Amino acid sequence: MLxxxxxxxxxxxxxxxxxxxxxxxxxxxxxxxxxxxxNFVLETIQNRRSTRAFKKNQxxxxxxxxxxxxxxxxxxxxxxxxxxxxxxxxxxxxxxxxTHIYDELSPQIPRFSERKKKLKVSETVFYDxxxxxxxxxxxxRVVTDRSQMxxxxxxxxxxxxxxxxxxxxxxxxxxxxxxxxxxxKLSFNDNEVLKVALALGxxxxxxxxxxxxxxxxEIEWVK
Numbered sequence: 006m007l008x009x010x011x012x013x014x015x016x017x018x019x020x021x022x023x024x025x026x027x028x029x030x031x032x033x034x035x036x037x038x039x040x041x042x043x044n045f046v047l048e049t050i051q052n053r054r055s056t057r058a059f060k061k062n063q064x065x066x067x068x069x070x071x072x073x074x075x076x077x078x079x080x081x082x083x084x085x086x087x088x089x090x091x092x093x094x095x096x097x098x099x100x101x102x103x104t105h106i107y108d109e110l111s112p113q114i115p116r117f118s119e120r121k122k123k124l125k126v127s128e129t130v131f132y133d134x135x136x137x138x139x140x141x142x143x144x145x146r147v148v149t150d151r152s153q154m155x156x157x158x159x160x161x162x163x164x165x166x167x168x169x170x171x172x173x174x175x176x177x178x179x180x181x182x183x184x185x186x187x188x189x190k191l192s193f194n195d196n197e198v199l200k201v202a203l204a205l206g207x208x209x210x211x212x213x214x215x216x217x218x219x220x221x222x223e224i225e226w227v228k
Contacts, residue, residue, distance in 0.1 A: 056173035059206035076162035081155035103128035134204035141197040
């Protein structure tokens with residue numbers, strides 16, 4: 006029986022230190038080593054970083070169709086495919102939505118104004134991206150509690166499909182704080198629930214800042 010004198014977080018701290026230190030070293034070693042054979046899929050995943058300053062250049066419609074159609078092959082629980090994708094390429098509308106959310110949330114989120122000044126963007130919601138895909142969940146298709154996971158898989162497929170075409174992106178979750186506003190603005194159906202958005206475009210290397218990638222995941226090999 007465990008002693009009541011031990012701190013409640015004793016074992017979590019012990020295992021976190023044991024696993025985290027080990028996996029961090031292994032992960033850094035993995036990315037520092039060069040493999041003999043190049044793997045395009047793995048390189049696409051490993052080289053991708055979120056973009057926070059986009060050029061004004063619009064993403065060709067044909068490429069967006071390729072990204073969407075590739076992501077539609079995502080696996081889902083019971084093949085319910087609970088996602089719906091709303092593609093917005095109207096930059097005036099995007100700036101209107103982004104600016105509205107920025108003005109509403111910037112007093113609560115200090116980094117909003119800090120990033121806007123640092124990145125020289127009009128708003129730090131979509132970061133001036135020319136295209137945004139709003140992903141909703143269709144409640145009429147949801148039959149399991151695993152549909153949230155399905156949405157995440159669909160988002161990941163969109164991100165990596167875009168990266169394979171050299172199209173930069175950043176997933177946007179802060180919009181969930183203004184679901185009602187976006188729901189009305191984009192005329193979603195009543196059975197749709199906004200889950201996330203993905204901003205697409207081409208990064209502006211002169212303004213974009215790539216944030217350091219820290220490996221915080223805990224990975225344990227069970228024998």
